[in-house]
Amino acid sequence: xxxxxxxxxxxxxxxxxxxxxxxxxxxxxxxxxxxxxxxxxxxxxxxxxxxxxxxxxxxxxxxxxxxxxxxxxxxxxxxxxxxxxxxxxxxxxxxxxxxxxxxxxxxxxxxxxxxxxxxxxxxxxxxxxxxxxxxxxxxxxxxxxxxxxxxxxxxxxxxxxxxxxxxxxxxxxxxxxxxxxxxxxxxxxxxxxxxxxxxxxxxxxxxxxxxxxxxxxxxxxxxxxxxxxxxxxxxxxxxxxxxxxxxxxxxxxxxxxxxxxxxxxxxxxxxxxxxxxxxxxxxxxxxxxxxxxxxxxxxxxxxxxxxxxxxxxxxxxxxxxxxxxxxxxxxxxxxxxxxxxxxxxxxxxxxxxxxxxxxxxxxxxxxxxxxxxxxxxxxxxxxxxxxxxxxxxxxxxxxxxxxxxxxxxxxxxxxxxxxxxxxxxxxxxxxxxxxxxxxxxxxxxxxxxxxxxxxxxxxxxxxxxxxxxxxxxxxxxxxxxxxxxxxxxxxxxxxxxx
Numbered sequence: 070x071x072x073x074x075x076x077x078x079x080x081x082x083x084x085x086x087x088x089x090x091x092x093x094x095x096x097x098x099x100x101x102x103x104x105x106x107x108x109x110x111x112x113x114x115x116x117x118x119x120x121x122x123x124x125x126x127x128x129x130x131x132x133x134x135x136x137x138x139x140x141x142x143x144x145x146x147x148x149x150x151x152x153x154x155x156x157x158x159x160x161x162x163x164x165x166x167x168x169x170x171x172x173x174x175x176x177x178x179x180x181x182x183x184x185x186x187x188x189x190x191x192x193x194x195x196x197x198x199x200x201x202x203x204x205x206x207x208x209x210x211x212x213x214x215x216x217x218x219x220x221x222x223x224x225x226x227x228x229x230x231x232x233x234x235x236x237x238x239x240x241x242x243x244x245x246x247x248x249x250x251x252x253x254x255x256x257x258x259x260x261x262x263x264x265x266x267x268x269x270x271x272x273x274x275x276x277x278x279x280x281x282x283x284x285x286x287x288x289x290x291x292x293x294x295x296x297x298x299x300x301x302x303x304x305x306x307x308x309x310x311x312x313x314x315x316x317x318x319x320x321x322x323x324x325x326x327x328x329x330x331x332x333x334x335x336x337x338x339x340x341x342x343x344x345x346x347x348x349x350x351x352x353x354x355x356x357x358x359x360x361x362x363x364x365x366x367x368x369x370x371x372x373x374x375x376x377x378x379x380x381x382x383x384x385x386x387x388x389x390x391x392x393x394x395x396x397x398x399x400x401x402x403x404x405x406x407x408x409x410x411x412x413x414x415x416x417x418x419x420x421x422x423x424x425x426x427x428x429x430x431x432x433x434x435x436x437x438x439x440x441x442x443x444x445x446x447x448x449x450x451x452x453x454x455x456x457x458x459x460x461x462x463x464x465x466x467x468x469x470x471x472x473x474x475x476x477x478x479x480x481x482x483x484x485x486x487x488x489x490x491x492x493x494x495x496x497x498x499x500x501x502x503x504x505x506x507x508x509x510x511x512x513x514x515x516x517x518x519x520x521x522x523x524x525x526x527x528x529x530x531x532x533x534x535x536x537x538x539x540x541x542x543x544x545x546x547x548x549x550x551x552x553x554x555x556x557x558x559x560x561x562x563x564x565x566x567x
Contacts (some may be wrong), residue, residue: 092334093188093189093190093278093404093405093406094278094334094335094336094378094381094404094405095278095279095280095281095331095334095335095336096185096190096279096280096281096335096336096338096401096404096405097280097281097283097322097335097336097337097338098148098281098282098283098338098340098397098401099283099285099319099322099337099338099339099340100145100148100196100282100283100284100285100340100341100342101285101287101288101315101339101340101341101342101373102141102197102284102285102286102287102288102289102341102342103288103289103290103341103342103343103344103345103346103360103362104287104288104312104315104341104345104373105341105344105345105351105358105360105361105368105372105373106353106358106371106372106373107345107350107351107352107353107358107368108308108312108345108351109122109123109373110122110123111123111126111127111131111375112131112353112373113353113354113355114351114352114353115351115352115353116309116351116352117309117312117313117351118313118316119312119313119315119316120316120320121316121317121319121320121323122315122316122319122339122375124320124323125319125323125337125339125375125377126375126377126385127384127385128377128379128384128385129337129375129376129377129378129382129383129384130375130376130377130382130383130384130386130387130388130424130426131374131375131386131387131388132374132375132376132387132388132390132392133371133387133388133389134371134388134389134390134391134392134435134462134464135340135371135372135373135374135391135392135393136370136371136372136391136392136393136394136435136436136437136462137340137341137342137343137370137372137393137394137437138154138342138343138370138394138437138438138439138440139343139344139361139362139363139364139365139369139370139437139438139439139440140162140342140343140362140363140439140440140441141162141164141199141342141343142159142161142162142163142164142199142200142439143159143160143161143162143438143439143440144342144343144394145199145200145284145342146159146173146178146200147159147393147394147395148181148394148395148397148398149173149178149179149180149181149182149200149213149398150178150179150180150181150395150398150413150415151179151181151395151396151397151398151399151409151413151415151416151417152179152395152413152414152415152416152417153395153416153436153438154438154439154457154516155438155456155457155459155512155513155516155517156414156416156513156517157178157517157519157520158450158452158516158517158518158519158520159173159439159519160438160439160443160452160454160457160516160517161439161440161441161442161443161452161453161457162439162440162441162442162443163442163443163450163519164199164223164224164442165199165200165201165202165223166199166201166202166203166204166222166223166224166225166226166236167199167223167224167225167226167531168226168442168445168530168531169202169226169445169527169529169530169531170445170449170450170523170524170526170527170530170531171443171445171449171450171519171521172200172201172202172205172206172209172521172524173200173201173209173213173519173521174520174521174522175209175212175213175214176522177520177521177522178413178520179398179409179410179413179415180213180214181214181280181282181397181398181401181402182194182213182214182215182280182282183213183214183410184214184398184401184402184405184407184408184409184410185214185280185401185402185405185407186214186216186280187407187408188278188402188405188406188407188408189277189278190278190279190280190405190407191216191274191277191278191279191280192214192215192216192217192279192280192281192282193215193216193217193218193266193267193270193279193280193281193282194210194215194218194219194220194281194282194283194284195218195219195220195263195264195266195267195270195281195283195284196219196220196221196260196263196283196284196285196286197220197221197223197239197284197285197286197289198210198220198221198222198223198284199223202223202225203220203222203246203251204225204251205524205527207246207250215282217248217270218246218247218248219245219246219247219262219263219266219267220245220246220247221239221243221244221245221246221259221263221286222236222244222245222246222251223236224236224237225244225529226529226530226531227529228528228529235253236251238253238259239259239286239289240258240259240260240286240291240293241256241257241258241259241293242254242255242256242257243257243258243259243262245259245262247266258295258296259286260285260286260287260314260318261296261318263283263285263286264285264318264321264322267281267283267322268321268322268325271325271326271329271331272325272329275329275331278405280401280405283322284342285315285318287311287312287314287315287318288308288311288312288314288315289346290346292304292307292308292311293307293311294307294310295310295311295313295314296314297310297313297314297317298310298313298314304348304349305349308349319339322337323337332379333378333379333380335378336376336377336378336382336404336424337375337376337377337378338374338375338376338397339373339374339375339376339377340372340373340374340375341372341373342372343361343362343363343369343370343372343440344360344361344362344364344368344369344370344372345360345361345362345368346360346362347359347360347361347362347363348360356487362440363440363441364440365437365438365458365459365460365469366488367467367482367486367487367488369437370437370460374392376424378424381425382424382425382426383425383426386426388423388428389428389464390420390423390427390428390429390430390464391430391432391434391435391462391463391464392420392423392430392432392435393417393432393435393436393437394417395415395416395417396417396418396419396420396430396432397417397420398415398417399415399417399418399419399420400417400419400420400421400424402419403419403421404421418430418431418432419431433463434461434462434463434505434508435461435462436459436460436461436462436508437459437460438457438458438459438460439457439459441453443519445530445531448518449518449519449521449523450518450519450521451518452516452518454472454516455472455514455515455516456472456473456474456512456514456515456516457472457516458470458471458472458477459512461505461508462482462505463505465481465482465483466479466480466481466482466498466501466505467479467480467482467488467505468502468505468506468508470508470509474509474512475509476493476502476505476506476509477493478491478493479491479492479493479495479498479501479502479505480492481498
């Protein structure tokens with residue numbers, strides 16, 4: 070009897086390993102827009118109900134130490150490329166259709182969608198993009214590797230203000246780009262259109278492996294009422310209504326997979342691009358958390374991150390392992406059995422074993438950086454800094470690094486999650502400081518600018534997206550102290566002049 074039981078255990082284990090080795094799981098990456106942990110029940114968020122998100126966490130692994138970047142563009146490009154902003158060049162926020170000129174060039178940058186296609190996956194994306202102008206490149210999504218798409222165009226900067234106003238609509242009466250072109254959908258709610266598009270895509274492709282990128286758009290401003298709660302009026306009521314709608318759409322996605330009987334072969338990664346918008350605060354685990362978007366404090370970059378694959382990924386558990394958005398390219402390629410493009414350098418590491426329950430990732434530290442707009446010069450899109458400030462952390466400690474490449478602040482996140490007690494000058498933490506400071510040596514002297522083929526100038530291109538005031542380290546009156554690039558071209562060094 071004991072021998073038979075032992076044989077059965079071995080057989081089941083081998084069967085599970087065979088499934089992992091031979092099956093290509095469907096992969097869905099759900100990306101929220103401006104939603105911090107403080108607005109999700111399973112993370113301790115108060116005054117909000119998120120039952121379907123909580124259920125997803127109960128059916129999977131909830132991460133406490135996952136990093137995004139602090140703003141839209143740096144996070145999205147980090148996910149798509151597997152590269153940190155200092156390498157990809159998308160250090161600052163840059164909204165291509167609004168400001169013009171700069172764009173995510175498929176000929177010069179890696180793409181997770183192309184990687185998945187190379188492994189035999191059918192691919193789709195629906196929601197917010199903002200990395201290309203569809204008026205110039207209507208087939209940009211296909212070039213990036215997506216077989217089908219349904220995208221809010223992003224605000225299309227224009228000399229025609231009427232068109233610009235029409236294109237800003239991502240929620241009610243949305244302006245959406247598909248293979249049939251761009252148009253307004255009168256009386257419709259954009260998030261419903263993106264969601265239904267993906268449900269239809271899943272139905273059509275349920276018998277073959279698929280990869281879906283779902284940048285849902287919610288709950289980024291403008292804050293609006295939803296079909297579920299049409300009578301909300303004030304800021305907080307609208308924000309909560311939008312979070313409730315995220316929960317609803319999350320549930321619809323999971324239910325559809327269950328109805329098609331493919332949930333057990335589908336990995337869902339559910340996360341967000343950065344913290345909640347400033348001025349929208351909530352309590353989490355008994356303390357107030359302010360909206361941290363654009364900041365590298367924990368409320369800006371320590372993002373909600375849930376991974377679920379029934380029967381494979383541990384259920385109802387919390388992981389302390391460190392992961393960030395650059396890891397997703399390698400991770401999804403690992404699950405898919407895909408080979409990544411050897412022509413590019415990747416900063417992330419595969420988190421496959423962590424997703425499967427390993428307590429420690431391959432990473433010694435993870436990093437976050439990048440926010441506020443870049444600017445236009447005669448070179449094209451150019452970052453404001455030679456070296457952008459950033460943060461690195463391990464499972465417990467976090468180091469802020471300034472624009473002069475020096476350690477600036479150190480926090481023990483286990484004892485001080487609100488980052489109030491700076492330990493940088495505390496001799497008891499010198500070993501920690503020295504260890505995390507080693508990361509500085511791995512960074513290049515100068516952050517890259519975005520790499521793309523320059524195009525003809527368009528009438529709507531902005532001459533500059535560099536505001537008169539950003540935060541103190543980006544004010545143009547302080548270039549030497551804060552290592553900010555001059556408004557004109559970079560000055561050549563003595564070596565270059567020779």
